[in-house]
Amino acid sequence: MEAMVTATQAIPSLIDTESALSILDGSLPLLDVIQQASKPRFTYFQNTVRIHILDNIKNGYCPEDCGYCAQRKNGDSGIQEYPLKSEDEIFADAKQAKENGAYRFCMVTSGTGPGDKSIQKLSKTIRRITDELQMKVCLSAGILDQGKAQILKEAGLDRYNHNLNTSSSHYGEICTTHTYSDRLSTLESAQSAGIGLCSGVIVGMGESLDDIVAVAMELKRLEVASIPVNFFIPIKGHAIANPSHLTPDMCLRILAVFRLINPSAEIRMAAGREGHLRGMESMGLYIANSLFASGYLNVKGSEIQNTIQMIRDAGMVPEFADGIPEEWSIALKEDKNHPYDVKNFPDLYKFQKNLLP
Numbered sequence: 130m131e132a133m134v135t136a137t138q139a140i141p142s143l144i145d146t147e148s149a150l151s152i153l154d155g156s157l158p159l160l161d162v163i164q165q166a167s168k169p170r171f172t173y174f175q176n177t178v179r180i181h182i183l184d185n186i187k188n189g190y191c192p193e194d195c196g197y198c199a200q201r202k203n204g205d206s207g208i209q210e211y212p213l214k215s216e217d218e219i220f221a222d223a224k225q226a227k228e229n230g231a232y233r234f235c236m237v238t239s240g241t242g243p244g245d246k247s248i249q250k251l252s253k254t255i256r257r258i259t260d261e262l263q264m265k266v267c268l269s270a271g272i273l274d275q276g277k278a279q280i281l282k283e284a285g286l287d288r289y290n291h292n293l294n295t296s297s298s299h300y301g302e303i304c305t306t307h308t309y310s311d312r313l314s315t316l317e318s319a320q321s322a323g324i325g326l327c328s329g330v331i332v333g334m335g336e337s338l339d340d341i342v343a344v345a346m347e348l349k350r351l352e353v354a355s356i357p358v359n360f361f362i363p364i365k366g367h368a369i370a371n372p373s374h375l376t377p378d379m380c381l382r383i384l385a386v387f388r389l390i391n392p393s394a395e396i397r398m399a400a401g402r403e404g405h406l407r408g409m410e411s412m413g414l415y416i417a418n419s420l421f422a423s424g425y426l427n428v429k430g431s432e433i434q435n436t437i438q439m440i441r442d443a444g445m446v447p448e449f450a451d452g453i454p455e456e457w458s459i460a461l462k463e464d465k466n467h468p469y470d471v472k473n474f475p476d477l478y479k480f481q482k483n484l485l486p
C-alpha cells in the first residue's frame with residue numbers, strides 16, 4: 130500500500146502553463162477538468178484516500194510574521210501557546226498513534242526553525258521513535274540548513290514538511306521576516322540530505338492565477354512527493370491584505386491544476402476544505418488522494434467520523450497515515466476490506482437505524 134502512495138514524481142506534467150491557466154480562468158467546463166484530473170489520481174492511487182492527523186508539538190512563541198498563521202508574532206489570535214513538548218511526551222504521543230494503527234508519525238513545531246538544542250532534542254526523539262516503534266517520521270519545524278538536515282536524516286527522519294505557500298513574486302505580500310529563497314533552500318537542504326519532501330501551497334491570499342501555476346510548477350521541479358493544497362482560512366488577527374474570494378468551483382480547478390502538473394504526487398485537500406469546497410467537497414476526492422481529519426494546527430475541521438463517512442459515500446477507501454482514534458483502529462483490524470462499519474460505532478448505528486423505514 131505504501132509503495133503505491135509514495136509514487137515518485139518522475140512522471141511528466143500532463144499540462145503546460147497555458148492549459149493550467151485555461152483551467153483556472155474558467156474557460157474549460159468544470160466536469161471536463163475533473164474528469165481529466167481523475168485519470169492520474171486513479172492510476173497512481175486507485176480509490177484510496179490517505180488520512181493525515183497533525184500533532185502540534187510546539188504552539189506559538191514565533192518571531193515570524195506569516196500573515197496567514199495564528200501563531201505569528203503580534204497575531205492576537207488568542208491561541209494557547211506552549212513550548213516544545215518533552216521527549217517523553219512526544220514519544221508517548223507516537224506510541225499512542227502506533228497503537229491506534231498509525232504508519233507515520235507527523236510532528237509540527239512553530240518558529241523560524243530549530244536551534245542547535247532543539248535539533249538535538251528532536252533527533253533523539255526521532256531516533257527513539259524509529260528504533261523502538263519502527264515508525265516512519267515526518268517533521269515540520271521551519272527553516273533548516275544542510276547541517277541540521279543531515280543530523281535529522283541520520284536520526285532516521287523520513288520526510289520533511291515545509292510549504293512554499295505561494296509564488297516567489299507574491300511571497301513578500303504574505304511574510305516579511307523571511308524570504309521565498311529561505312523556503313526554497315530549506316527544501317533543497319532536506320532533499321540533498323536524502324529526506325523526502327512534503328511541500329504545498331495556501332491559495333486565497335490575494336495571489337494571481339499565474340502565481341498559483343508558478344507554485345505548482347516549482348513543486349514539480351523539486352519533485353515533491355506530497356503536496357498539501359490549503360485554502361486560506363481568515364483567522365482572527367490575520368494579516369493578509371487582500372484575501373481572494375474562493376468558490377467551490379475555483380477550489381476544484383486549483384486542485385486539478387496541482388494534480389495535472391504533478392500527476393503522481395500525493396495531492397492533499399488540506400486546511401479549509403470544509404468551508405471553501407462546502408457541498409462540493411467530495412468531488413475533490415476525484416482529484417486529491419489525501420486529506421487532513423480532525424482539524425488543523427489552530428483551527429477546527431471536520432471530525433474523523435464525518436471525514437470517513439464522506440470518503441465511504443464517494444465509494445473510496447480510507448487509508449490511515451498519521452494516527453487514528455482507537456475505535457477506528459479496532460474497526461480497521463476487524464474488517465480490513467470494509468474498515469468502516471457503522472455497527473462498530475453504536476451512536477451512529479442507532480442514528481442510521483432510526484433513518485431506516
Ligand code: SF4
Nearest residue numbers: 191195198201239240
Ligand atoms: S507559519 Fe511557522 S514560521 Fe510562520 S508564523 Fe506560523 S509558526 Fe511562525
